[in-house]
Amino acid sequence: MSGERQASASVVAENESQGADSIHRWIYGRLAGVSAVPRGWRLSRLPDVARLESGHTPARTVPAYWGGDVRWLSLHDTKRLEEHVVTETSMTITSAGLNNSSARLLPAGTVALSRTATVGKCVLLGRRMATSQDFACYVCGPSLHNKYLLHLFRHMQPVWAVLGGGSTHKTVYMPVFENLQSLLPPLPEQRRIAEILDSLDEAIRKSERVIAKLEQMKQGLLNDLLIRGVDEHGELRDPERHPEQFKDSPLGRIPRGWEVVRFGECLSGSPQNGLYKPSSYYGVSGTPIVRIDGFYDGVLAPVSAMKRLRLADQELKTYRLEPGNILVNRVNSIDFVGKAALVPELPEPLIFESNMMRCHLLTDRLVPRFAIRWLTSYLARRWFHRRAKSAIAQASVNQGDVTGLRVVLPEPDEQERVVAAVESVEQRVDSESEQLAKLRTLKHGLMDDLLTGRVRVFASEEGKP
Structure with a gap:
């Protein structure tokens, strides 16, 4: 028995002894809250509907293996794993590094899941690339939609922690992925579920971008307001157009009267x-x-x-x-x-x-x-x-x-004007943050409903799921 296989068996046995239903749920295909297989769904071993791959690290002592034109996904790309698709990587390897290691060049669209340290982070490869051994990768066949699998794996985030072993860094061992099963809907329904969740993800990303822009605007506005102030007409004072309104101070140029x-x-x-x-x-x-x-x-x-x-x-x-x-x-x-x-x-x-x-x-x-x-x-x-x-x-x-x-x-009334200007932006941030929270809650609930079959969706190819 290999080291990973022994470790995986140990993790399963340990969690089973603790009554961890998550082990049975995902290795043996049962889903939380699903008392029966939804109509039209089937239980499948994932390696039967997708080619399971892993990666490898070329010898770091050989400079000729590194810095080439082959993208190499590794734990150095943790931030990139927050996105849906990754096209660039922090490190690259050469063709020699690829050929002289167990790393494989995987096709675009491969689902890559981090199985070590940042366990459960999941992404689609946006171009051909290799990965380190820290990833389990599925190249989906014709009956499995890669974006559906991406959402399924992300929904399984709490489960990966249960399936992981190791004391220093949690690791989900490869035998877990070799035996992983799931209930899969028909391909058209998979695509429709992925479309719905993708649209929610895009709405969430858009809201996050708006909040980040507002926060940046607020900080810039605050820095200006604290040094330039707001006149009695509610306008930001301009030291370039009206230098006579400003004076030198230990903190730089500030309005006269301050x-x-x-x-x-x-x-x-x-x-x-x-x-x-x-x-x-x-x-x-x-x-x-x-x-x-x-x-x-x-x-x-x-x-x-x-x-x-x-x-x-x-x-x-x-x-x-x-x-x-x-x-x-x-x-x-x-x-x-x-x-x-x-x-x-x-x-x-x-x-x-x-x-x-x-x-x-x-x-x-x-x-x-x-x-x-x-x-x-x-x-x-x-x-x-x-x-x-x-x-x-x-x-x-x-x-x-x-x-x-x-x-x-400044005079107290101008202090109040400065605060009011900042608070108007803060209120917009609060409003967007509330909307973002609602979107995340909606997505969480929909993922649970759609990925377990409790809520069915119409698929355009069939008219019904």
């Missing part, structure tokens, strides 16, 4: 460190506490998701957060030290942990929603990164670093 001050000048009192409590004080009840992972990009996580702990009345009084407070993370990795969040209206009392500081703003000088935009800007991030003190696996800033941060200070 100030550059230290953040500490906009606070009531000094920043205050939060509360430390041993793990024995934490539980399922008590007062929620903001921890290091409780906020990102200026926004607190939902209070319902936060851990809770027992407090004395005086501790709650001392560390209770109020709407409009600013939290600044004082200890974290170098990429996140100095991250900040604005405390919103709260459904219940909330406190904060010792690795962050609470700042009370003088709101007649610095509008909280403007302040958080400044504290999450590239100028503030650059300040904290330069001031951070490094230690083992973490970095820190102190109260002096926080109070010493330079901030621009």
